[in-house]
Amino acid sequence: MNTSISVSDLCWQVNGQPLLDRVSFHLAGRGMYGVIGPNGAGKSSLLRCLYRFIRPTCGEILMNGRPLAMFSRREFARLVAVVPQELPPLFELSCEAVVAMGLIPHKGWLSGNNADDMRRINTALGEVGLEGYNQRPFGKLSGGEKQRALIARALVQQPKILILDEPTSHLDVRFQIEVLELLKRLDVFVVCTIHDLNLASALCDELLLLDRGRLVAKGKPSEVLSERLLGEVFGVCCTVEAHPQHGNPLIHYFYGYNGTSEHP
Numbered sequence: 001m002n003t004s005i006s007v008s009d010l011c012w013q014v015n016g017q018p019l020l021d022r023v024s025f026h027l028a029g030r031g032m033y034g035v036i037g038p039n040g041a042g043k044s045s046l047l048r049c050l051y052r053f054i055r056p057t058c059g060e061i062l063m064n065g066r067p068l069a070m071f072s073r074r075e076f077a078r079l080v081a082v083v084p085q086e087l088p089p090l091f092e093l094s095c096e097a098v099v100a101m102g103l104i105p106h107k108g109w110l111s112g113n114n115a116d117d118m119r120r121i122n123t124a125l126g127e128v129g130l131e132g133y134n135q136r137p138f139g140k141l142s143g144g145e146k147q148r149a150l151i152a153r154a155l156v157q158q159p160k161i162l163i164l165d166e167p168t169s170h171l172d173v174r175f176q177i178e179v180l181e182l183l184k185r186l187d188v189f190v191v192c193t194i195h196d197l198n199l200a201s202a203l204c205d206e207l208l209l210l211d212r213g214r215l216v217a218k219g220k221p222s223e224v225l226s227e228r229l230l231g232e233v234f235g236v237c238c239t240v241e242a243h244p245q246h247g248n249p250l251i252h253y254f255y256g257y258n259g260t261s262e263h264p
Ligand SMILES: Nc1ncnc2c1ncn2[C@@H]1O[C@H](COP(=O)(O)OP(=O)(O)OP(=O)(O)O)[C@@H](O)[C@H]1O
Pocket: 014, 019, 037, 038, 039, 040, 041, 042, 043, 044, 045, 046
């Protein structure tokens, strides 16, 4: 079956304040779907609804046509892997033990790692550039190394759907590109938030643009990343041209612009 996520009239309110406001969309087929928008737009909240961390106030989410509530915990963990925005305080564990946690939905807590498991763990560590880090304490890794170890944990989980909240926020530019290219190569359905709009443009098949809890645009990067929308939603002044390599929008920002005039 084709992997899909359908969201209809999704609302999430806190103290009567709508933080997600009637968000609806349908994503189908493998691909890389980027969720973009200004700080506080509701991107993480949307992802948290998708991975069942928060319960929406109203609306419906279907994964592969089934309501989220219909999945058992184990079924859901086999379908969906999550890389959260916050780096968890797994100080006591080795990098290998953190990555091995991704195997739990397939075999439970108490079984040790056999040769096949170790092959998966080492392959995943290699894919994120952490080969040989097996025994390094997770708590002593740099922010970017922790983020890559958590991505390796998600890869080991072999999900059909991978949800990542700002997977590149701690990474230097080389690893930003490498990690997103790796996610794109994988045979999975990826939903991730990204702040770097040029990176999102280069690597996402489709973008969802959120603003103040509402979905204001959805489509290919060339359909979403227009000068007008970027100005309206982010309050920036920019020009957009086709990237010389991949042809998707390449955004040039103007500085000294206070959001009130056309150009500096
Ligand atoms: N549990 C909560 N209780 C109250 N307000 C919340 C809660 N979680 C998020 N919010 C608020 O909801 C809004 C959207 O937050 P969210 O983290 O989804 O935004 P975001 O688009 O991911 O932002 P950023 O780009 O800064 O990470 C923010 O104003 C935030 O303060």
